[in-house]
Amino acid sequence: MADHNTDNSISCFSPGLAGIPVAESAVSSVDGKIGYLEYRGIDIEQLAERSSFEETSYLLLHGVLPTAEQLSDFDAKLKHHRRIKFRIRDMMKSFPESAHPMDSLQATVAALGMFYPFPKNISGEMDKATVDSVCINLIAKLPTLVAAHARMRHGDDPIPPRDDLSHAANFYYMLTGEEPYHLTERILDVAFIVHAEHTMNASTFSTLVTASTHADPYTSISAAIGALSGPLHGGANEDVLDMLDEIGTVENAEVYLNRKLANKEKISGLGHRVYKTRDPRATLLVKLYKQLTDKIGVDIDYRIARQIEKLSESTLGAKGVCPNVDFYSGIVYRKLGIPTDLFTPIFAIARVSGWLAHWKEQLGSGRIYRPAQIYVGKKGDSYIPIDERG
Template sequence: MAGNNASDNIACYSPGLAGIPVAESSVSSVDGKRGYLEYRGIDIEQLAEQSSFEETSYLLLYGELPTAEQLASFDRQLKHHRRIKFRIRDMMKCFPESAHPMDSLQATVAALGMFYPFPKNISGELDRATVDTVCVNLIAKLPTLVAAHARMRHGDDPIAPRDDLSHAANFYYMLTGEEPYPLTARILDVAFIVHAEHEMNASTFSTLVTASTHADPYTSISAAIGSLSGPLHGGANEDVLNMLDEIGSVENVEAYLNSKLSNREKIPGLGHRVYKTRDPRAALLVRLYKQLTDKIGIDTNYSIARQIETLSESTLGAKGVCPNVDFYSGIVYRKLGIPTDLFTPIFAIARVAGWLAHWKEQLGSGRIYRPAQIYVGKKGESYIPIEKR
């Protein structure tokens, strides 16, 4: 696409690569106008209602739903690989107590590559067993890494994983020391499903760029976690909870919105680069939240969020600015008793399945990412000796 000079390139310049296809993929598809999301051709709503995170992960990794035997085998492998090396735990003990859980997760995932070496020369085709093992290892270990750091930063010992619990239930158990109620486990499981994949977002692109250099997959996933940590990506759900805390009550919502709109400030959790209508994942999370509140009651956060959505419909809804998945995910997690700074690590626990599905596609590409730029700086300048400056 690049021409011979800047003027030739300007026609194809798109800040942030907005709207520029950078890869072909069969992993997921988003229809932003209709508010529709599919994993491997299956509607996310069907998966959320009928599947499990383990089954959805298999679908993303291998392109089809597993048989009962395949799912049982995959589940056994995930459970077998949940534990982490004691030296990883020792490393985490040295992290400062103030370290954000995403920083801890990025560092420990990168360190996994030293304990589980991956072939450096992948110019040829990797055998399936090698690829399968690293995918299972990462999906299985991320919940353990997040839960271990969450406990150790408060001076508590990590809790060993249990092989009799599902992926979601085991994470909750390792985090809290309590086996979750079936509804709690199901809510967390569905939250994992709806966050597992979302085509070419910033963190997925980071995975592909890093993988295209033939870096090992632990490094590629660590790069994705770094991208996810930003407030414009995965960190947005923390901003939503901070906003709700700042507003404080339903009565304050209208004044808050008017202030934000008059100052042309962004409202956390509203709007999406792809969706021009309500994010389907947000609708699924609201449905889950209602199931939870039927048992333990509605709290102030939800009431404020609903009022924001109602009042913003007339001003922002017409512009396609609607609640996204971050708008409600944090409310759900807080209702489950999960600390705010763990919301984005939970996003990573889920999204690693999608990252790895794209990583597998990148293995077959063999093409390093090397986009062009448009140079707008000076030219033909002469060097000035330091004594003359």
């Protein structure tokens, strides 16, 4: 039976659900005042410096760090499930060449659900093997889907995955046809780690809302990808590079910033709904970027970005508007030779582990999301026949 909420008793309204808890979770937590992020109680800095994306994904999904045997088994399963069915590739060939990679990814992830059916009418505890298998399948296949579309839209055949490469190295190989240098592999691996999870953001909430209807997990992750594609969420790092290209030189940075401030316009990559200081993920990416530039030199993008950050410290920084992860992630990816429109799909490749960790928590809830609204429209109007309408 449909829920006919009259909304008459609702009086509190928070646009965008700002500050309103919508779930309990043990997956991750953020302290925005001091710029601290942890996954399952472990500081993101420790994970970025000592872990791998494969191990971090296991941690997010299972709540504990794996033993050596558990990690080896998890990694082997990821490698085994990297390949995609030829009908998925055939479907991708029919996409227009102008299709954005995020649109391709959302469509193909949704299509996976037809090839890997998931039990309907979920109730009670799901079989652990079934849940684990769908998590493995999605984490393993997203890099293949992104790399395949990136090549096919240019008329090139997709490159099959290799089982002897790490998650990060294999993605780079499928994308470029070349094995990455160790530093390149490490940068991608850390980028995956720091993007893997970030509490209750828009895409994670989309996952939970869709999952709460007992939709299959491929549909839930497809919904998350759709939310991530928006420029206010995952697409922000593309906007940062557009901004840096528009500025052009370090000397132009101050004029650009002053104009934006005078017009009260948003500056791409600065500010976050949670962090009131520098995003710890941005700090980690900058540290790796510096290692990269020690080998191949500093480029204009970084110099302009640092100048913008420096100039904004006395104005925006005092208000808690500081660089977020998008401010530097695009610069890092461009330095690695990755096309700009693949930045957000790379975000999805990483974030799917976090989405699935929250999806697993939602399985135990059994309660559909059904928020209320405050009605502000007319009441009591009468129907007017069409020939009497003026």
